[in-house]
Amino acid sequence: MKKTILFMILSVVTLSSLKAQKKSKTMKANSKIEGIKELNNYQNATWRITPEAKADVLSCSCKEESLMISQEEAIDIAWKDAKLVYKDLTIYEVRAEVKENNWLINYEHKNKELHGGGPHYVISGSTGEIVEKRYEQ
Secondary structure, three states, X not given: OHHHHHHHHHHHHHHHHHHHHHHOOOOOOOOOEEEEEEOOEEXXXXXXXXXXXXXXXXXXOOOXXXXXXXXXXXXXXXXXXXXXXXXXXXOEEEEEEEEOOEEEEEEEEOOOOOOOOOOEEEEEOOOOOEEEEEOOO
């Protein structure tokens, strides 16, 4: 009788554990440090993954404030580079947007009747480095 009750209790515990494992989220990674996106804020290389830690515990080296450079800083970086190629930037309207933790800075003609365009930049949101640039004339 005691063996039957013990067997039933162990069966219930085992089944409950298996159901919990099926419902749990799995994080797959190719390295020990990964980025994570919370809402619209992507933070690169901030989550440390350690196999010896419990599966539901992750450590984050991120700070409370955003790791992104500001829009003004990104525009200033682009402006300094563009000024070397385009002597007069006053004919352009500057547009800035964030995409995948990078700033996209685009200079478009204020006068829509003009052909061509200005410089276009992809600037790293975390380092301020110019990742990509394209000049239109």
